[in-house]
Amino acid sequence: MKKKINQILDNQIDIKNYLLPNLIVVSLLLRILTVYFIKDTHIEHEWNVLLNNLIEHKSYSLYSFNGKLVPSVLMPPMYAFFLYSIKVITSFDKSNFLYAIFFVQIILSTYTVYLFYQINQIFFSKKLSLINSFIFSIFPLNVIICGQISSAGLQVFFSLLFLKFLLLLINKESKKNILIFSVVSGLLILLRGEFLLIFSFIIFFIFFKKKITLINLIKSLMVVVLIISPYLIRNYIHFHEIVIVKSVGYNLWKGNNQLSKVEGYENLERVEFSELKDKVNNLKKDKYYEIKRDNIFLDEAIYNLSKKPKHYFNLFIKKFFSYYFVNINSNYKNYYNFFHILPVALISLLSFPGLFIFYRVNKFENKCLSIYLLLNLVIFSIFFLLPRYKLIILPIQIIMALYFLEYLIKKMKKV
Numbered sequence: 001m002k003k004k005i006n007q008i009l010d011n012q013i014d015i016k017n018y019l020l021p022n023l024i025v026v027s028l029l030l031r032i033l034t035v036y037f038i039k040d041t042h043i044e045h046e047w048n049v050l051l052n053n054l055i056e057h058k059s060y061s062l063y064s065f066n067g068k069l070v071p072s073v074l075m076p077p078m079y080a081f082f083l084y085s086i087k088v089i090t091s092f093d094k095s096n097f098l099y100a101i102f103f104v105q106i107i108l109s110t111y112t113v114y115l116f117y118q119i120n121q122i123f124f125s126k127k128l129s130l131i132n133s134f135i136f137s138i139f140p141l142n143v144i145i146c147g148q149i150s151s152a153g154l155q156v157f158f159s160l161l162f163l164k165f166l167l168l169l170i171n172k173e174s175k176k177n178i179l180i181f182s183v184v185s186g187l188l189i190l191l192r193g194e195f196l197l198i199f200s201f202i203i204f205f206i207f208f209k210k211k212i213t214l215i216n217l218i219k220s221l222m223v224v225v226l227i228i229s230p231y232l233i234r235n236y237i238h239f240h241e242i243v244i245v246k247s248v249g250y251n252l253w254k255g256n257n258q259l260s261k262v263e264g265y266e267n268l269e270r271v272e273f274s275e276l277k278d279k280v281n282n283l284k285k286d287k288y289y290e291i292k293r294d295n296i297f298l299d300e301a302i303y304n305l306s307k308k309p310k311h312y313f314n315l316f317i318k319k320f321f322s323y324y325f326v327n328i329n330s331n332y333k334n335y336y337n338f339f340h341i342l343p344v345a346l347i348s349l350l351s352f353p354g355l356f357i358f359y360r361v362n363k364f365e366n367k368c369l370s371i372y373l374l375l376n377l378v379i380f381s382i383f384f385l386l387p388r389y390k391l392i393i394l395p396i397q398i399i400m401a402l403y404f405l406e407y408l409i410k411k412m413k414k415v
Contacts, residue, residue, distance in 0.1 A: 019130055020117065027113045027137040031106040031146045039102060039147030043083070047149055050080040055087060060234075065285040071238040073246045074290045077231055078191035079151035098149075105146045108157045113137045115160040116395055122167055122365055123399060124406070132402050135347075139398075140339045141391055151191055152388045158188045160395060163372065166202065167365050170211040182220040186227025193245035198375045199224070205371065211364060239291055246291050249298025255319070255384030256301050256312050261329060262322045264384030276300055319381040323389065324348060324397075332387050344390060351397040354404030369396055 043051065046062065053061045053069060060080065062072040083101065090100045116136045120129035136142060145153045165181035168174075185203075188195040207217045228244065235243050254264040258272055268277045279296050283289055305312050322328070325348040326341060334340065359370040373396040380389055 020114075023117075023130065023134055023137060024110060024114060028106065028110045030138065031109055031143055034143045035102050035106060035147035038144055040098070040149045043098075043149050046075060047080060047083060050075070051083050051087065054080065054084045063285075063289060065289070070287040070289065071234070072290060073235055073239060073243060074294075075247065076151075076189075076191055076193050076245050078187060079154060082151075082154060083149075101149065102147055105153045109142070109146045109153055112157050112160050115157075115164055116398075119160065119164055119167065119395070120399065124402065128402060128406065132398055136395060136398050139343055139347075139394065141344070141388070142394065145388065145391060148388075150388060152391050155188070155191055156391050156395070158184055158191060159392060162188060163369070163395075166206075166368060166372075170206055170364055170368065173212060173216050178216055178220055179223065182223035183227060185220075186224040189224070189228055189244060190231060193248070194379050196244065197379060198372070201375055202368070202372065206368070209364065238287060241291065243291075246294045249294040249296070249301060251383045253297040253301035253304070255382070256304050256315070258304070260315065260384065261331075262315075262319050262327045262385050263331060316381050319385055320377055323377055323381055323385050323393070324352070327385065327387075330387065335387055340387075347394070347397050347401050350401035350404050351399075354400035354402075354407070357407050358400050358403045369399070372396065373400075 042048070049062055050060060050072065053059050057069055059069050060072055060077055061069040062074055063070050086100050086104060087097060090097065092100050113133055113136060117129050117133040120132045124132065142156070145156070161184045162181065165177055165184060169177040169181050185195075185199045189199060203212075203217065203220060206212050207214070212220070231244065232242055235241060239246075251264075254260065254266045257265060259265040259267075259270065267273075268280070276296070280293055283292050283296070326345050327335070330336070355370060355373070358366050373393055376393050380392075
């Protein structure tokens with residue numbers, strides 16, 4: 001009898017060990033198949049200009065004045081250099097180059113499924129971790145992003161790496177965990193400028209909670225500075241400012257003007273923006289153009305916020321809950337597609353009570369994950385929201401949705 005029980009247990013272990021590789025294979029095939037039918041057919045304007053200037057002139061530039069390229073600081077550089085690296089390595093023509101980009105993004109997206117599985121194992125059993133990873137793997141938004149020329153897929157990959165090594169670091173301050181956590185943090189800052197705020201809050205939060213020593217805090221900060229310093233030095237040389245990206249003003253204005261909704265508003269041709277448009281058009285066209293332009297939008301955004309604080313606070317709340325749940329007034333094509341809206345709404349609704357249950361558990365890992373979620377919600381809601389931004393908080397929401405379901409099942413069993 002004992003031998004038979006052991007045999008059953010061994011078979012169960014074999015099945016679980018067999019399921020994970022199969023999940024990875026299915027994830028890979030699903031992404032290949034989806035990208036074959038649904039993908040971008042060209043590189044959009046900004047990325048295309050930045051890429052061409054990197055290739056042809058070895059200059060990270062977006063604008064050209066009087067036939068001379070001027071350095072750009074409008075967009076974070078990481079994704080542009082990601083595209084540039086693929087182009088340099090492959091030397092493919094336009095069509096094959098796109099396929100090469102999608103292939104790399106498919107591989108990274110498939111690996112994020114495994115990363116997500118590893119993170120889940122900190123909170124759930126192996127079986128539940130597999131179920132959750134399967135949900136994450138087949139989530140339509142997570143699959144479709146592989147065929148888009150967008151930094152969103154790369155951000156999901158690095159964000160999950162960040163979370164994995166954050167959770168490892170607070171349990172074991174090894175040199176490996178500190179190094180990888182810090183390198184990934186630096187790359188994320190170069191990928192999304194707002195991540196500097198998230199990293200700063202998280203690193204000092206775990207320091208003040210005594211989950212990382214002062215010496216390791218200093219080491220981590222030094223590695224991050226080392227990663228981002230070439231770009232910072234480049235910007236200081238050209239603009240005499242220590243800055244990662246200079247689009248905060250424009251993004252703040254886009255999300256906080258008299259015509260803004262959840263997804264923002266940016267058409268300067270409207271009569272309401274005629275004075276602002278004149279200020280922008282009258283700017284001197286030199287290497288400081290992007291910085292001066294962004295400062296104009298920043299001043300306008302601050303004026304709007306100070307003039308009608310209640311209106312924009314209400315808009316912030318609306319953006320916050322639209323980000324967490326769904327945007328009921330989205331203007332984006334296919335946003336209300338059944339295969340998009342149903343899973344997004346379901347996960348959001350289940351995860352909301354799960355957030356409170358998850359945070360209340362007396363585990364520091366739970367606190368960190370909850371705070372990471374809230375930081376993203378608050379920061380993005382200050383500006384504006386695009387449908388693809390949901391991918392940033394989706395992994396956390398899936399974890400909390402399962403946490404809530406597990407909590408309910410346990411409660412029901414006790415009744």
